[in-house]
Amino acid sequence: MSRNVTATLGVLLGVVGIAALAVPGITAPLPTGEAFVILIGLVLILGAVVQAQRRRHTEIEYAETPDAELSIELPTPGDDLDRRLDRLRLTRFNEAERHRIRDEIRDVAAETIRRRERGSPEAAERALDEGTWTADPFAAAFFTGRVPEAPTTDRLRELFDRESPFKRRAVRAIDALERLSAADERRDADRPEGDDE
Amino acid sequence: MSGTEITRRPGRHSLVVSGVAGATAAAMALAGSGAGAVVAALGTAALLAGVRRANHRVVDVGGLVAFLGVAFAALSEAPAAAVLIGTAAAVVAWDAGTNAVSLGRQLGAEADTVRAENLHAMAGALVGLVTAVFGLILFEIGPTRQPVTTLFVLLVAGTVLVVALNR
């Protein structure tokens, strides 16, 4: 029923009711028989069900407030790799993740070696495969996949280390790369720009 | 992310407010029938659970059940005053509960909402009390005890009008 019809009806009934307050006799003609009252009662119950349905289908909505207390933390480059390296310790069976990490480090390694040696990408890959790019046997072993050519005592020490060998070798590889990269920088610093390749 | 994130649920004070109102409803229902009181109490419990979980639906259902408990008591010949106060209490419990859920979602449990909630509940209680007294005087105990039909007509008129104004 439209709003206006309902409102008019309400006003009419209200007038009648208020009049009935003053003149009780007005409501006398209204049917008060058993059947009528039961009918009204049922209609009202039905109205209640309608209203209940209306409630069920209406969303309560109000303003949403933002998370004002939080602040956005910005990452430092490399945080992601650190997190993944740390997480490795917790789970055992994650060969795929190890491969991914190794590949990512390998990409940077290949580029660093290529720059340092001023050679071709293939030569850099070869150096990685053969472990000839660094003096650190454990760093080399990270990419060759073979047993590191190191004195037995060192290898035993690595075994008893708390870090997983994968992570330890990854770290040593990164350290070795850093040394390479630093040497590269020093050499470039002596030579002015424009002479590069 | 850093910083302390708020818990988007009502705090403990909300449970107290709705709990007190619901307990009043149950107590009023007791004047008519024990079973009614039990139903009202169960309804209150459900309502409080809904407040705790910030779930509007459960609060609605709990409130309705609490009122049904009072209605049941009314059918068992509870005095009119008890029924009216019980009804108002049930409505206050539900209204305060719904308000608490909105406060919880907007401000969180850690915010101090005690005063706001108390005032809201008191306003609701006031409305219920005033209409209850009005109804009682006019139709039950007052000198001009009106017949049921008049009451009925006015009731229907009032409902229709307000529903028409409904937002």
Next chain:
Amino acid sequence: MSEDDPRRRDGERADSERSDSERPDGGRAVLDEAGERSVEPDDGATERSAEGTERGGETSEATDEADGATTDGTAVAEATGPTGVTVRSSRIRSTNHWVGFATLVFLSAGLGALTRSRPLLLAAVVGVGYLAYANTTEAPDPELAVERRLSEAEPEPGDRVEVTVVVENVGEAVLPDLRVVEQVPEALAVTEGPARAATALRPGARMTFSYTLAARRGDYRFDGLTVIARNASGSRERELDVETAPASVTSLAPVDATDAVPLRGLTSPYTGRVSTDSSGEGTEFASLREYQHGDALSRIDWNTYARDKTLTTMEFREERMATVVLVLDLRTEAYLRAGDDGPHAVDRAIDATRRVFNSLLDTGDRVGLAAFAADTVWLPPGAGTTHRARARELLSTHPSLSPTPPERRVYVRTQLRRLAQRLDDDAQVVFVSPMPDETSAVIARSLHVRGHAVTVVSPDPTMRDTPGRRLAAIDRSNRLNDLRGSDVRVVDWDDDERLAEALERARRRWSG
């Protein structure tokens, strides 16, 4: 929570530790002050001096923003009290809180009719009363005055700063349900207490709440509040975004206060080979070539002739105003920070852009602005005061130059194409980016390949304290060196050096 005498309550507060709360939930207490529209200065002074000495003598001078009220060293008088606010935006809605409440009314009336129970009919009357309560009032439009007090306006990074917000109802209407959420600067984190509160306010009443922040290096502004006002029954709600008098927290002013930066060599002032007869001012000797019949005698290099008896012609380049476009990298990937503290890479990039822009304008070049961002950022190259003002406004207020990463994706290829179209053929590019990934190098190279001289100014976001970070630093270093190899000039700007130093260092490198 009562409407106590404010003086007594504040006194109690000064006695106990500020951080104690009596709330069972552990949240911070909201204080309400009844009645008086303004606080007597005496009360304010004595109370706050008590609190001031509580905190070890740290006086909150910063709070005297507006008036610079006189302080006698220890006490901080309440300078202005709450000041009026402007509403930035407002939205009103129906909450539907009471929708379907008539269920109770109909149910009660129907049962009452069926069972001839008067009490139930009367219960329905109570319900109708509630319906009227719910549906006949509107959410108020609050008129507020807000004051924000900071315990320390210039803290050390990491210090705790307590912010106290006072909200006063300066309108004529009662606000039966007022909820307030502080707009904390995005980069700052709240360590104690929610920055929110709710209460009811009579006209003239005030509400106070406070929370604690951890300070960060940089300059942060508090200038907004989210206000939610409801009517008493909660059926209607008005949500407002309110602008308050600003307050700011500055921790360690930026290291480089000066605006100007040395730009020699950053861009090439010589934009093309133009034959000219004169070798006067504004021309630069470019090269020698073999003499061709018809060349002007004045351009013959007589020194060479004297030496070898060969005729050669000098070629000059004419100095012209250079056209430079500064391009910012505002992708999500560029929002990086070296460590936990201090300005992040984009902040530094925007700062560098501002300074280089102004310095280039000073030397007479035409400068423009662009960015790889979620929204279009483009200011065509120009010169003059209006242009400078336009750039300042863009750099200060453009939504893409925000302290927080963009929410939408940045489509690099499309933007690169569009930028290339917009650039004049002889425009030079200064690309300001932390160079975090291959895409940034691709951008620099693409522009270079199209014939624009590219200089990269790169704030260094890397650190070398953990393996992952070291690898990232090496990766970035390789990337920069690669670009250098392609004839792109790169300025690698360390976190702890001044921009002027970085530019000077790079210039030395370029000129051998």
